[in-house]
Amino acid sequence: MLVLGIETTCDETAASVVRRDADGKGTILSNVVLSQAAQHAAYGGVVPEIAARAHVEILDHVIAAAMVEAGLSFRWIDGVAAAAGPGLIGGVIVGLTTAKAIAMVAEKPLIAVNHLEAHALTPRLTHGTPFPYCLFLASGGHTQIIAVRGVGDYVRLGTTIDDAIGEAYDKTAKLLGLPYPGGPDVERRAERGRAARFSLPRPMLGRAEPDFSLSGLKTALRLEAERIAPLSETDVCDLCAAFQAAVVDIVVDRVKTGLARFAERFGRPTALVAAGGVASNKAVRAGLQHVADAAGVPMIAPPPALCTDNGAIIAWAGAERLALGLTDDLEVSPRARWPLEQLSPPPAPGGP
Ligand code: KG4
Ligand code: ZN
Numbered sequence: 001m002l003v004l005g006i007e008t009t010c011d012e013t014a015a016s017v018v019r020r021d022a023d024g025k026g027t028i029l030s031n032v033v034l035s036q037a038a039q040h041a042a043y044g045g046v047v048p049e050i051a052a053r054a055h056v057e058i059l060d061h062v063i064a065a066a067m068v069e070a071g072l073s074f075r076w077i078d079g080v081a082a083a084a085g086p087g088l089i090g091g092v093i094v095g096l097t098t099a100k101a102i103a104m105v106a107e108k109p110l111i112a113v114n115h116l117e118a119h120a121l122t123p124r125l126t127h128g129t130p131f132p133y134c135l136f137l138a139s140g141g142h143t144q145i146i147a148v149r150g151v152g153d154y155v156r157l158g159t160t161i162d163d164a165i166g167e168a169y170d171k172t173a174k175l176l177g178l179p180y181p182g183g184p185d186v187e188r189r190a191e192r193g194r195a196a197r198f199s200l201p202r203p204m205l206g207r208a209e210p211d212f213s214l215s216g217l218k219t220a221l222r223l224e225a226e227r228i229a230p231l232s233e234t235d236v237c238d239l240c241a242a243f244q245a246a247v248v249d250i251v252v253d254r255v256k257t258g259l260a261r262f263a264e265r266f267g268r269p270t271a272l273v274a275a276g277g278v279a280s281n282k283a284v285r286a287g288l289q290h291v292a293d294a295a296g297v298p299m300i301a302p303p304p305a306l307c308t309d310n311g312a313i314i315a316w317a318g319a320e321r322l323a324l325g326l327t328d329d330l331e332v333s334p335r336a337r338w339p340l341e342q343l344s345p346p347p348a349p350g351g352p
Contacts, residue, residue, distance in 0.1 A: 001019065001020045001021075001078045001079075001319055001322060001323060002017060002018075002019050002029070002070075002072065002076060002077045002078050002079075003017070003018055003019075003020070003077065003078060003079045003080070003081050003111070003315045003316075003318045003319040003322060004016070004017050004063070004066070004067070004074075004077050004079070004080050004081065004099075004102070004315060005017075005018060005081045005082070005113070005118075005311040005312060005313070005314035005315025005316070005317075005318055006059070006063065006080070006081065006082040006083065006095045006098060006099050006311060006314060007082075007083050007095065007115075007118075007309055007310060007311045007313075007314045008055045008059060008082075008083065008087075008091040008092060008094050008095030009083045009085065009086070009087025009088065009091055009092055009095070009115045009309070010046060010051065010087055010088060010091065010140070010141070010309055011035065011036040011037060011039075011040055011046045011051050011054075012033050012034065012035050012036070012308070012309040012310065013033075013034045013036065013054065013055050013058050013059055013062050014031075014032060014033040014034065014062065014309065014310045014311035014314075015030075015032050015059075015062045015063040015065070015066035015311040016028060016029075016030055016031040016032065016066055016310060016311030016312040016314070016315045017029040017030050017066055017067065017069075017070035017072060017077065017315060018125070018312055018315035018316050018319055019319075020316070020319035020320070020322075020323060024124070024128065024323075025128065026124070026125040026126075026316055026319070028125075028312045029069070029070035029071075029072070030065075030066045030067070030068075030069030030070040031066070031305075031310055031311060031312045032062050032065045032066045032069065032311065033305075033309075033310045033311070034058055034062055036050070036051060036054045037180065037181060039054055040180060041179055041180050043180075044170075044174040044180050045170060045174075045180060046088065046140075048088045048089075048090055048091075049090065051088055051090065051091050052088065052090025052091050052093070052094060055090075055091045055094040055095065056094050059094060059095065059098055060098070063098070063102075066311065074102060074105075074106035074108070075106065077106070077108060078108065078109075078322065079103075079108055079109045079110070079111055079318055079319070079322045079327070080099045080102045080103040080106070080108050080109070080110055080111070080318075081099065081110075081111040081112075081113050081314050081315055081317065081318020081319075081321075081322075082095045082096045082098070082099030082100075082110075082111075082112065082113065082314065083095055083096075083113050083114075083115040083118065083314050084096050084112035084113060084114070084328075084332060084333075084334050084335060084338070085114065085115065085334055085335030085336060085337070085338040086114070086115060086116065086141075086335060086336060086337050086338040086339075087115055087141075087336065088336070089334060089335075089336040092334040092335070092336070093334045096112065096332070096334045100330050103330065104330060109322065109327040110327060110328050110329070110330060110332070111317075111318035111321050111322055111326070111327055111328060112328040112332040113314050113317045113318050113321070114317075114338055114340060114343055115309075115314075115338075116137065116142065116144075116338075116340045117151075117152070117154070117317050117340060117343060118313040118314045118316070118317040119135075119137050119139070119275040119276055119313060120135050120137065120146060120148050120154065120275065120340070121148075121151070121313070121316060121317045121320055122275055122302045122306055122307075122313045122316065123271070123273045123275070123300045123302060124316070124320065125302075125306070125312070125313070125316040126300075126302045126303065126306060127271075127300050127302075129270060129271050129273065129300055130270050131148060131149055131150050131153075131270070132147060132148060132149040132150070132266055132267075132269055132270065133148050133269045133270045133271045133272070133273050133300075134146075134147060134148070134157075134258060134259055134262045134269040134271070134272050134273065134297075135147075135148050135273045135274075135275060136251070136255050136258070136272065136273070136274050136275070136279070136288065137275050137276045137279075138164070138165045138166060138251075138274075138275075138276045138277070138278035138279060138284070139164065139166045139276030139277045139278060139308075139309075140164060140166035140167055140170060140181065140277060141164055141166070141167070142159075142164055142276065143159060143160040143164045143165045143166075143212050143214075143278075144156055144158065144159045144160075144340075145157045145158040145159075145210050145254070145255060145258035145261075145262075146340060147262050147265070147266050147269075148273070149266065149345075150345050150346075151320050151321060151324055151326070151345065151346065152321075152326070152343040152344055152345040152346060153343075153344075153345035154340040154341060154343065155265075155266075155341070156339075156340065156341055157210055157258050157261050157262060158209060158210030158211045158212065158254065158257075158258050158261075159211060159212065160211065160212040160213065160214060161211055161212070161213050162213055162214060162215040163214040163215050163218065164214070165212070165214060165247060165251070165278045166181070166183060166276065166277050166278050167214070168214040168215075168217065168218050168243075168247070169181075169182045169183040169186050169247075169278070170182040170183070171218055172186055172218065172221060172239075172240070172243050173185055173186050175221070175222055175225060176225065176231065176236050176239060176240065177231075177236070178236075181277070183277060183278060183280070183281060186240045186243065186244065187240075187244065187281050187282065187283070189236055189237040189240035189241070190237070190240040190241040190243070190244035190245075190283065191241075192237045192241075193234075193236075193237030193238040193239070193240050193241030193242070194237075194238045194241055195238070195241040195242045195244070195245035196242075197238045197241075197242060198221075198224050198238065198239065198242035199242075200217055200220050200221060200224070200242050200243065200245075200246040201216050201217055201220050201246070202217070202246050202249050202250050202253070203215075203216045203217060203250070204250070204253075204254065205249070205250065205253045206253065207257070208257070209257070209261075210254050210255070210257040210258035210261055211254070212250065212254055214247075214250075217243070217246050217247070217250075221239060221242070221243050224239065224242075225239055244281075244283055245283075247283075247284070248283050248284060248286075248287040249287075251284055251287050251288065252287040252288075252290060252291055255272070255288060255291050256291045256294070256295070259272060259291065259295045259297070263295075268297070269297055270297070270298075271292075271297055271298045271299070271300045272288060272291065272292040272295070272297050272298070272299050272300070273299075273300045273301070274288050274299070274300070274301040274307075275301070275302060275307055276307060276308075277307060277308045277309075279301050279302075279304075279307045280304035280307045280308060285299075285301055288301070324346045325346070326346055
């Protein structure tokens with residue numbers, strides 16, 4: 001089964017063709033990602049209107065490149081998948097409308113993919129991970145701990161009550177004069193800094209529910225930065241190190257609690273899975289490995305290029321849905337908000 005996947009929910013314009021074999025094995029035939037980061041850099045964050053226009057200008061070229069790289073024409077694919085939300089609505093409209101046009105002209109089924117589901121199912125593409133597993137999803141827009149029980153079958157165990165972790169990285173970077181997106185730059189400087197120089201808070205530690213809060217940490221960091229301004233390169237590295245050490249402590253504690261809640265409700269997970277842009281952070285990964293080892297479950301993290309947004313994860317989620325006969329009609333609407341719990345699992349074979 002060959003599926004074309006289109007991703008336009010944020011600031012990456014991306015398309016990919018993925019093959020899913022009958023035994024569930026996935027192969028990426030092409031994966032073209034065009035980042036708009038440079039166009040947003042001056043603003044310190046993604047500007048929705050700029051993003052939507054950039055998607056319109058480039059998406060057809062990106063799709064063409066993905067088809068050429070896969071050596072296929074639309075005639076040979078079995079379905080067209082697009083991220084139909086959640087995300088910046090202008091971009092989502094561009095991607096979904098384009099997918100509808102291709103589906104209509106090529107007479108192929110359309111699969112409207114939830115972007116979060118795409119992150120959630122990625123370990124099945126990269127590692128063949130069986131259900132159920134515990135997912136820690138941390139990106140620029142989301143920080144969630146989710147029980148992944150099957151395609152379309154998700155239970156959210158915890159979430160952030162304010163900022164997402166990636167957002168906290170981005171705001172920290174902006175505050176310290178580092179470019180957008182902030183994660184990779186903050187991580188690089190943290191490796192050279194001295195975390196112990198500042199004492200930053202770790203909100204929510206020890207709470208019974210595996211929720212997150214980042215805004216207090218962000219404020220504390222800002223106050224420390226203001227206290228010692230003007231900042232030298234050493235100051236910036238030390239602040240990055242202190243911030244990242246706090247983030248890792250928070251992640252370790254909250255995910256440990258999440259795994260415990262998972263076990264109480266659903267039994268032993270097959271794995272702890274990390275996804276989303278923040279999961280490409282080496283310190284965060286090391287912390288998660290620790291938590292997984294202590295719980296006696298494997299830690300699985302897709303390679304960094306599949307943790308950040310791309311078309312292959314959309315194509316794969318589309319393929320998993322198509323294999324279960326789950327397709328969408330051309331009337332399906334793009335959605336800015338679309339919580340994972342609103343998806344429904346496929347009906348059981350022989351059921352109603
Ligand atoms: O999953 P993603 O590409 O897009 C969203 O759906 O948001 O995640 C992007 C986010 C950004 O906030 C970025 O700063 C963060 O992931 N990120 C990182 C790292 N690489 C990307 N955060 C921490 N460390 C990194 N190495
Ligand atoms: Zn994402």
